[in-house]
Amino acid sequence: MAVDYNATTDQIIALVGGKENIKNVTHCVTRLRFTLKDDAKADADAIAKLDGVIKVLRAGGQFQVVIGTQVEEAYDLVVAKTGLAGGVVDDPDAAAEDQGGILNTFMNTISGILVPTLAVLTAAGIIKGIVSFLALENIGLLDPTSGLYMLLYAFGDGFFYFLPIFLGFSAARKFGCNEYVGAAIGGALVYPAMVNIGQTMEVAGTLFAGTAFEMSYFNTFCGIPIVMPGAGYTSSVFPVILAVYLASILEKWCKKTITPNLRGILTPIITCVVSVVAAYLVIGPVLNLVCGVISIVVNFLFNIPVVGGLVAGGLLGGGFGVLVMFGLHWIIIGMALQLIAQNGFDYIMAAGGIGPMIGMFQGLAICWACRKNMKVRDLAIPATISQICGVGEPLMYSILIPIKKLFAINILGGCVGGAIIGALGTKMYMFGGSGLFGIFNYAGGGGMQDVVKYCIGVAAGGLFAIVATLIAYNDDEATKILG
Helix, strand or coil: CCCCHHHHHHHHHHHCCCHHHEEEEEECCCEEEEEECCHHHCCHHHHHCCCCCCEEEEECCEEEEECCCCHHHHHHHHHHHHCCECCECCCCCHHHCCCCCHHHHHHHHHHHHHHHHHHHHHHHHHHHHHHHHHCCCCCCCCCCCCHHHHHHHHHHHHHHHCHHHHHHHHHHHHHCCCHHHHHHHHHHHCCHHHHCHHHHCCCCEEECCCCCCCEEEEEEECCEEEECCCCCCCCCCHHHHHHHHHHHHHHHHHHHHCCHHHHHHHHHHHHHHHHHHHHHHHHHHHHHHHHHHHHHHHHHHHCCCCCHHHHHHHHHHHHHHHHHHCCCCHHHHHHHHHHHHHHCCECHHHHHCCHHHHHHHHHHHHHHHCCCCHHHHHHHHHHHHHHHCCCCHHHHHHHHCCCHHHHHHHHHHHHHHHHHHHHCCCCECCCCCCHHHHHHHHCECCECHHHHHHHHHHHHHHHHHHHHHHHHCCHHHHHHHHC
16 A cells, blocks of 8 residues: 555654754655754654654664655655755754764764765666676677767766765755855866876875885975875765865855955855865875775785685675664765775675675565465565665565564675675675676676676575575564564
């Protein structure tokens, strides 16, 4: 039966304490994410019983209402009914208020910036992955010189290449400053002359020579080296976010300080110039060092003799699902995107990304096991279809978590598959599709080797999940728990 989200959203708004208690609201693939002024006013138990609501969580300083794949419809209704501009209350001091600690604020910020780009990011990733896969020399189904390849790859790769522009716009909206200032800062970070500086200019000097953090520079600004990563800041995540955060502070200062007659022109000039210079001279190089440290640690773990990749991959493969359960996975995704931008590949999500595939196999096993139980079947089938497409929350919250041993099997299946993926040193080359489409994220490195490694890990983890689920599932128990 179709859910009347018009009525459901009326009840959600009332039960979170009314629109006056909502500081802001965003959404991801399946959840409405509220930041409330007084969390105690929200009635989580009553909301969880509403039609169309799968689960209610308090995590990361947010009040999260899990809706499922219809979340966008619910979000649009909430925004329309509360009058929130872009999901944010019109309060200039709201961003500065404490949201439950530094970590919670950081997680809320990253998710709030990345989530609006997720649908297009996923579409671009799927297209780029499929096109790259079909053009591999071992496959040979698509000629890299053909017009079809060029046009499709222009969209797939173009979105990731210019990702800082989109994130700049999204970050500016999150931080409450001019969105086009944010986009302009992102544009400056991917300006072709800067991206290609290594090919057009001679090396002027080297910082940290002889160390793992060695960085060459090709020009200086007032004597300060302009350090650039190999591919510039294309596809990067954190440099533009921090630069736009700085811009939001500068913009507020300019609006308070500069006389109204000059404010309109001087504010964007000061904001953009200072932020772009800071991004190239300070923010970018510091983040490159941080990413270098992370890469060293990750590589160290994966290169520990015999057990390194096995242990690291197992922890990532099993642990990522727990992070998703609480909606805390966006930091890991942002880190993986940053490492892909810097190194061309990533180990972290290579293992962590197995979760949706394990869920897919487990969902299929549940659909078979409950085939005579209409009550459970009506939950399992749509949730499994969603899981195949990479959206795991409906299956997780409607069946796996309530039947706790099935959720434990999901984690263990991720550990098994992730351990094998880690042990084989599997690399992910892009982040786009999930679930069945996730296989194309591993197409790269000049061949199919990482696709094969990933499939081996998925097969092992999926086989474990199917067998263990069929053994553990009990129809009477499921009816009692889910009924």
